[in-house]
Amino acid sequence: APQLNFKQSQEKKKNDALTQTVRVKTGQNEFPLMDDSAPVDLEILYDGRPVDIEFRNGQAFVMEPREGQEVQMILKYSDLAKRRVGAVLKVNGENTLYRQTQRDIDCSKWILSPEHRKTIVKGYQLKNNQAQQFKVLSQSESQKRAMDYGRQVGQIQLTVFPELTGPKPTPSLPEAAEEDLLAMLRGTQPAKQPLNLSALKQQLRTAGSKQLETRGLIVEGDTKKNKVTTVKFTPDPTPAMTVTIHYYTP
Numbered sequence: 001a002p003q004l005n006f007k008q009s010q011e012k013k014k015n016d017a018l019t020q021t022v023r024v025k026t027g028q029n030e031f032p033l034m035d036d037s038a039p040v041d042l043e044i045l046y047d048g049r050p051v052d053i054e055f056r057n058g059q060a061f062v063m064e065p066r067e068g069q070e071v072q073m074i075l076k077y078s079d080l081a082k083r084r085v086g087a088v089l090k091v092n093g094e095n096t097l098y099r100q101t102q103r104d105i106d107c108s109k110w111i112l113s114p115e116h117r118k119t120i121v122k123g124y125q126l127k128n129n130q131a132q133q134f135k136v137l138s139q140s141e142s143q144k145r146a147m148d149y150g151r152q153v154g155q156i157q158l159t160v161f162p163e164l165t166g167p168k169p170t171p172s173l174p175e176a177a178e179e180d181l182l183a184m185l186r187g188t189q190p191a192k193q194p195l196n197l198s199a200l201k202q203q204l205r206t207a208g209s210k211q212l213e214t215r216g217l218i219v220e221g222d223t224k225k226n227k228v229t230t231v232k233f234t235p236d237p238t239p240a241m242t243v244t245i246h247y248y249t250p
Helices: 006-025 139-146 175-181 197-206
Strands: 040-046 054-056 059-061 071-077 085-091 110-112 118-121 123-125 130-136 155-162 218-225 241-246
Touching: 040 085, 040 155, 040 241, 071 085, 071 110, 071 130, 110 118, 123 218
Parallel strands: 059 241
Antiparallel strands: 040 071, 054 059, 071 118, 085 110, 085 155, 123 130, 130 218, 155 241
């Protein structure tokens, strides 16, 4: 096969990712966290106990946390990743690193590698080696705060970028292309069969969801010391996996 240049290589990766998204949405491929070849695993714990992830109608759910429960999320590296990866873990659309809200490719990332195989996230990391622990609100408080987060309220989103190897530079993806690549973050199975790939992309972008009533929204809580170390990492612009898990619906 002919050698691809950087731009051609990125275009191929983007198309492969879109194909994977479509296959997941249509039930031909497993949800990424259920796939043994996933580069990173995500475990969600309430009061120190893992909670099961359920899959219904093309979407992923966990039971809603109760007011006052302690919430933790554990990122685990898989040897199948074969290189360092950077994970963007967002809650309600806010990155757990520094509460960033920009595109995933532009966010700070939790770095996992054969030397650092697990990261426990207990809240939102701040820039002064402190972290705001996750806090689960009451139902009434949750409803008041839900408006602050917009359409990503009640979502836990994980996007994993492999470390870029080979040619550079590393251009960021355009907004529309990223919307296509991260379409499965909506986690919504189209109600009717799309006519073609373009139609499916549009449905995935705009799909809404109507879920069961739940109780507790996860927000920032008490601030505690939590030191992190910054390392240099250049992400491949095309993510290796993107998933969303619904834990709350206002």
